[in-house]
Amino acid sequence: DIQLTQSPSFLSASVGDRVTITCRASQGISTYLAWYQQKPGKAPKLLIYAASTLQSGVPSRFSGSGSGTEFTLTISSLQPEDFGTYYCQQLNNFPRTFGQGTKVDIK
């Protein structure tokens, strides 16, 4: 199974900060990677797919990059509504797997 390791597991940042979350895969997955945001009690929301394609309706302050085994999700200017937990997901192989999550808190 492909393991996805996110770092950090938790981050606290101020409004306007640039925030970067990293996701490392245990083997190459090309660009078959997605990023989700989840808020408490809600379903995950797709932000980025194919490593760098912004899902329709998602603010442009979110961006993704990477290929192979290393990927990043960047929020260019953190907004109050960006709190929540962020997950990466690989779609290269079965079983599909998710990272363990990065909880983002607004200072």
Place this chain on the structure above:
Amino acid sequence: QVQLVESGGGVVQPGRSLRLSCVASGFTFSSYAMHWVRQAPGKGLEWVAFISYDGSNKYYAGSVKGRFTISRDDSENTLYLQMNSLRTDDTSVYYCAKEINSISWPNWGQGTLVTVSS
């Protein structure tokens, strides 16, 4: 607009069975592959099962293989998850999700809670 609505969750004793449903609307259900994903209380996301658009391919997480069965009824626009031999560690919110072109899951249901407890 696309809607996915899960149902069938509840409290069940260990060893018993439960069937979850996910009713789809707003798109041509028979054209899309679907997934089940679960999330234990306070934990991360865990993929559970996949079914191809035509039902010909099915894949399962190792933790549920042999106990859970995914199926679909395109005439009813409904996805199912039959869960047998339930264990306490199956306690989770179960989500269904629609896949597009093997690269994105833009639509998820609201989830249904399954609690396995004696």
